[in-house]
Amino acid sequence: MIRLKPYTDLTPQEHQELLKVRNLETIRNASTETKIIDLSDHLQWIESLKISNAKIYYAVIENETLRGGLHLILNSDKSATWGIFFDPKTPLGLIASATLYFIDRSFEHFGRERLYSLIRNDNGGAIAFNRQLGFKPLEQNDDFVQMELDKKGWIAQKEKKILKNILQYAAHYPIQSEQP
Amino acid sequence: MKERIFEIIASAVRDIGEEMEIESLQQVNEATKLFGNGGALDSLSLVSLIADVEEKIVDTFERSIVLADERAMSQRTSPFRDVGSLCAYVEKLLND
Numbered sequence: 001m002i003r004l005k006p007y008t009d010l011t012p013q014e015h016q017e018l019l020k021v022r023n024l025e026t027i028r029n030a031s032t033e034t035k036i037i038d039l040s041d042h043l044q045w046i047e048s049l050k051i052s053n054a055k056i057y058y059a060v061i062e063n064e065t066l067r068g069g070l071h072l073i074l075n076s077d078k079s080a081t082w083g084i085f086f087d088p089k090t091p092l093g094l095i096a097s098a099t100l101y102f103i104d105r106s107f108e109h110f111g112r113e114r115l116y117s118l119i120r121n122d123n124g125g126a127i128a129f130n131r132q133l134g135f136k137p138l139e140q141n142d143d144f145v146q147m148e149l150d151k152k153g154w155i156a157q158k159e160k161k162i163l164k165n166i167l168q169y170a171a172h173y174p175i176q177s178e179q180p
Numbered sequence: 181m182k183e184r185i186f187e188i189i190a191s192a193v194r195d196i197g198e199e200m201e202i203e204s205l206q207q208v209n210e211a212t213k214l215f216g217n218g219g220a221l222d223s224l225s226l227v228s229l230i231a232d233v234e235e236k237i238v239d240t241f242e243r244s245i246v247l248a249d250e251r252a253m254s255q256r257t258s259p260f261r262d263v264g265s266l267c268a269y270v271e272k273l274l275n276d
Binding site: 090125160 | 199232253
């Protein structure tokens with residue numbers, strides 16, 4: 001069973017495990033914030049999450065192993081920016097399952113009409129990953145490309161063979177989401 | 181056994197190559213690159229391929245295997261880099 005556990009409910013041990021993954025070089029290099037995050041800064045930031053309704057952050061926990069994180073920043077116009085990171089050792093089926101579940105949840109549970117990704121230009125793997133989910137490039141600068149997926153596009157994408165196959169495979173990784 | 185494993189993988193690779201309109205995946209041999217350096221698949225399409233291969237392995241060998249678990253993801257040399265390495269990995273799992 002995979003659990004999505006709100007950052008605000010993590011134990012002290014889980015916060016350390018989360019930072020251990022988040023601070024891996026490969027993950028930092030693919031993130032908008034590339035510096036190492038120390039525990040005290042992280043915990044201070046967690047306090048700010050507790051009073052925000054617009055910032056939704058979940059840790060992804062498989063049995064007792066913390067694998068990564070998912071987030072959604074809600075905008076006032078029914079859109080949101082989302083992001084994910086996973087320990088590179090995470091089984092691909094788990095990543096796919098958690099991702100598809102979270103995108104569905106963003107549209108259905110959180111009532112979003114559009115999702116945005118912000119990806120480093122040199123992160124070809126993440127760009128291809130987002131394209132496969134149906135995201136399309138919107139804007140680009142020297143460092144980042146912004147991609148967009150609307151709800152209609154997501155529904156259409158889920159009818160394609162590749163995502164259908166993945167959704168079927170995702171049944172191996174049932175997910176339970178905890179409420180913040 | 182090797183030939184049957186190759187046929188299963190080659191057929192799944194051709195299917196995904198047609199779906200994604202990737203020519204290099206429609207002419208399959210052992211050197212056909214799949215994932216990672218020079219490979220044509222992104223991580224989601226690799227999951228789709230793996231789902232197909234696992235299903236066909238059950239149909240053919242009546243054995244269930246898990247291809248993309250932590251063991252596979254932790255290997256220094258990825259079993260998903262090309263068709264030959266994936267064939268060898270499937271054969272190893274079936275012989276375990």
